[in-house]
Amino acid sequence: MFDFSLNIAGSEWMIIIFVAIVLVLGTGKLPGVAKKLGKAVNEYNKAKNEIQEQMKIGEDESPKITGPVGTEREKLETMAKSMGVNVEKTDDELRKMISEKMGQKKKKETEKSE
Secondary structure (H helix, E strand, O other), X not given: OOOXXXXXXXXXXXXXXXXXXXXXXXXXXXXXXXXXXXXXXXXXXXXXXXXXXXXXXXXXXXXXXXXXXXXXXXXXXXHHHHHOOOOOOOHHHHHHHHHHHHHHHHHHHHHHHO
């Protein structure tokens, strides 16, 4: 009986949506809404770019370990360098400083969570 088919392409949908928005908002409010939408998109892009830059900085600062570490001394030096500790110390001194740094990080993390 009734056979209605809507064969509407993608660009035609954009026109239909635009007309619907103009009908709902009116021509007076449309520029204000477009301006607010533009500001929101701009803020989103700024935040996205800032996060991407921070991630790149974080990747650059992390120690690069390409293969297995051979000796205990190399392990200690790698850990110490990643924590900003001077590696020109004995093994025992490095172990002590690394454990102190790790203890400080744990304390800071628990204080933040409380």
